[in-house]
Amino acid sequence: MNSSTFVSESIMQTPPIVWTIAGSDSGGGAGIQADLLTMQDLSCHGCSVITTLTAQNSVSVSLVETVSQSMLLAQLTSLCADLPPVAIKIGLLASQAQVNILADWLTQIRSTLILAPFVVLDPVMVASSGASFNPMDLDFSPLIGLIDLLTPNQHELGRLCHHCVLAQHRNDNLNLESSIEIDPMSTLQLQLINDAKWLSNIFKCHVLAKGGDAHWQYDATDIYVSTSVPGASVAHSNAVFMLSSQRIVTNNNHGSGCTLSSAIACFIAHDFVIHDAIVLAKAYVNRGLALGFSLGQGPGVLARTGWPDDLQAMPLIKLITSDNLAQASFKHTAHNDFKSLQKPLGIYPVVDDLNILKQLLSAGCKTIQYRTKLDSDTCSDSLQRLTLETNIIEVIKLGREFHAQLFINDHWQLALKHGAFGVHLGQEDLATADLAAIAAVGMALGLSSHSYFEALLAHQHSPSYIALGHIFATTTKQMPSAPQGITKLTRYVSLFSRHYPTVAIGGINLSNLEVIAMTGVGDVAVVRAVSAAADPAKAYQALNHKWLQLTRALSKPSVSAEVR
Numbered sequence: 001m002n003s004s005t006f007v008s009e010s011i012m013q014t015p016p017i018v019w020t021i022a023g024s025d026s027g028g029g030a031g032i033q034a035d036l037l038t039m040q041d042l043s044c045h046g047c048s049v050i051t052t053l054t055a056q057n058s059v060s061v062s063l064v065e066t067v068s069q070s071m072l073l074a075q076l077t078s079l080c081a082d083l084p085p086v087a088i089k090i091g092l093l094a095s096q097a098q099v100n101i102l103a104d105w106l107t108q109i110r111s112t113l114i115l116a117p118f119v120v121l122d123p124v125m126v127a128s129s130g131a132s133f134n135p136m137d138l139d140f141s142p143l144i145g146l147i148d149l150l151t152p153n154q155h156e157l158g159r160l161c162h163h164c165v166l167a168q169h170r171n172d173n174l175n176l177e178s179s180i181e182i183d184p185m186s187t188l189q190l191q192l193i194n195d196a197k198w199l200s201n202i203f204k205c206h207v208l209a210k211g212g213d214a215h216w217q218y219d220a221t222d223i224y225v226s227t228s229v230p231g232a233s234v235a236h237s238n239a240v241f242m243l244s245s246q247r248i249v250t251n252n253n254h255g256s257g258c259t260l261s262s263a264i265a266c267f268i269a270h271d272f273v274i275h276d277a278i279v280l281a282k283a284y285v286n287r288g289l290a291l292g293f294s295l296g297q298g299p300g301v302l303a304r305t306g307w308p309d310d311l312q313a314m315p316l317i318k319l320i321t322s323d324n325l326a327q328a329s330f331k332h333t334a335h336n337d338f339k340s341l342q343k344p345l346g347i348y349p350v351v352d353d354l355n356i357l358k359q360l361l362s363a364g365c366k367t368i369q370y371r372t373k374l375d376s377d378t379c380s381d382s383l384q385r386l387t388l389e390t391n392i393i394e395v396i397k398l399g400r401e402f403h404a405q406l407f408i409n410d411h412w413q414l415a416l417k418h419g420a421f422g423v424h425l426g427q428e429d430l431a432t433a434d435l436a437a438i439a440a441v442g443m444a445l446g447l448s449s450h451s452y453f454e455a456l457l458a459h460q461h462s463p464s465y466i467a468l469g470h471i472f473a474t475t476t477k478q479m480p481s482a483p484q485g486i487t488k489l490t491r492y493v494s495l496f497s498r499h500y501p502t503v504a505i506g507g508i509n510l511s512n513l514e515v516i517a518m519t520g521v522g523d524v525a526v527v528r529a530v531s532a533a534a535d536p537a538k539a540y541q542a543l544n545h546k547w548l549q550l551t552r553a554l555s556k557p558s559v560s561a562e563v564r
């Protein structure tokens with residue numbers, strides 16, 4: 001089996017089932033048709049519940065007919081009995097009766113299905129052509145508590161917050177976040193952020209307020225208000241982000257909102273955390289817009305470009321504020337040049353014991369990390385503080401003696417003070433570490449990631465390598481995220497390995513090294529596989545020997561930093 005066979009086999013499983021509950025666009029560019037094309041393109045099985053028939057082409061909508069209530073219910077019931085969804089995208093709901101039926105039905109299935117589906121509501125109100133499909137006073141409040149994500153555009157957000165029945169819930173005390181330090185940002189932008197936060201609070205769900213139709217913005221910037229996100233870093237839960245992409249000026253944009261919401265449902269169905277589903281869906285729409293094409297006399301449609309695999313299509317992520325990370329204010333990522341790796345990391349042991357570190361260097365190990373949880377800031381014991389600094393001085397000296405790339409985990413100030421080759425930092429450290437100082441002295445920087453979203457945040461700092469973890473279950477450390485597994489690792493590697501050295505970490509040992517190598521990841525970091533072995537030096541050599549054999553056989557030498 002060669003690596004490409006392995007990769008395609010690991011990714012091609014039975015497709016997860018995703019439903020679209022939406023209107024039919026006879027022109028094929030939006031609605032049910034765009035949703036099903038998206039689902040097919042993103043390896044999901046799409047099922048449809050049609051709410052409305054529209055007679056439209058690329059120029060105009062000539063007739064809209066709502067399906068009967070019994071037909072709507074019959075579709076839901078029939079599908080639910082046999083093809084239960086992992087995720088549902090809801091688009092056009094044409095009447096108050098449809099909203100109410102759907103709310104009752106969602107309430108019921110939440111109590112009957114073992115696994116409640118993830119529900120994305122794209123509250124379609126006004127088409128990009130300006131055509132209105134449903135009554136101005138449509139009240140979505142019956143759906144409160146039944147939706148996981150809302151994706152309104154500017155018009156819809158405004159209507160939901162200011163003109164519809166929902167506004168009765170508005171609590172004026174929950175008012176504008178005037179205390180956030182925000183760069184030159186317009187009042188309109190602030191309004192958008194606060195409306196999105198208000199809506200999230202009312203619906204108790206995540207809100208992605210799309211900025212594509214906000215032509216006053218230079219870039220296309222969405223506001224993403226997340227509620228609690230199991231599996232994500234605490235720094236990214238209950239947070240507000242700006243997701244910006246270069247504005248793609250095109251007339252071939254019919255169905256972009258439908259495509260975005262159905263793509264999000266697909267990525268959720270593939271078991272990605274919501275942050276990932278959103279950035280991937282945005283990249284998917286960006287590529288679709290960039291390669292869109294015209295068919296009729298009016299606006300054209302998005303191209304279907306498959307799983308996003310292009311860093312340039314990914315949005316720029318900026319954290320605006322977070323309830324649980326008070327000091328994080330709106331911050332542009334400054335560009336720093338970190339030292340490039342001088343040799344591939346290969347098998348990269350992460351150790352907390354000086355003796356083991358010395359044994360590994362003597363055994364030929366050329367890249368190693370000193371990771372100790374002795375904490376120099378909070379530790380009241382000055383002896384421990386002294387021990388920490390003494391140890392760091394010692395490991396840096398050993399690293400130099402053995403011409404090894406010695407990384408210090410966490411303790412970047414001591415690494416700076418004593419001139420380590422590099423530092424390794426986690427996502428939580430990004431808000432506080434002085435990255436500019438690390439770059440200025442020519443140190444290397446390794447960053448952890450546990451999702452596409454975190455790897456993209458790491459990428460925004462152009463580190464010397466990106467660690468991808470944890471791949472398998474580990475007892476070394478308590479992880480907020482779930483094990484990523486081989487399929488996700490393959491995806492991450494495919495996106496990042498052309499740009500960075502990539503390092504897999506978490507539960508890796510001699511017995512699973514082959515499946516790791518087959519993902520194409522450049523390098524592998526290990527804790528227990530070396531440190532807990534009876535003879536750490538021998539364990540390292542065995543891992544290193546096998547890794548070299550595997551990477552040679554797969555013709556995938558470790559990626560060095562020159563490509564960055």
Ligand SMILES: Cc1ncc(COP(=O)(O)OP(=O)(O)O)c(N)n1
Pocket residue numbers: 350369371409410424425426427446447448467468469477503505525
């Ligand atoms: C190579 C490598 N990858 C990941 C980590 C984990 O770093 P972090 O997320 O900061 O967690 P701690 O190691 O500090 O617990 C690492 N150290 N090395």
Ligand SMILES: Cc1nc(C(=O)O)sc1CCOP(=O)(O)O
Pocket residue numbers: 448449450467468469470471473474475476477505506507508525526527528529
């Ligand atoms: C320290 C660490 N960081 C991880 C991450 O995913 O960021 S996983 C991990 C522990 C890895 O230990 P072992 O090789 O013993 O499973």
Ligand SMILES: [Mg+2]
Pocket residue numbers: 409410424425426429
């Ligand atoms: Mg750390």
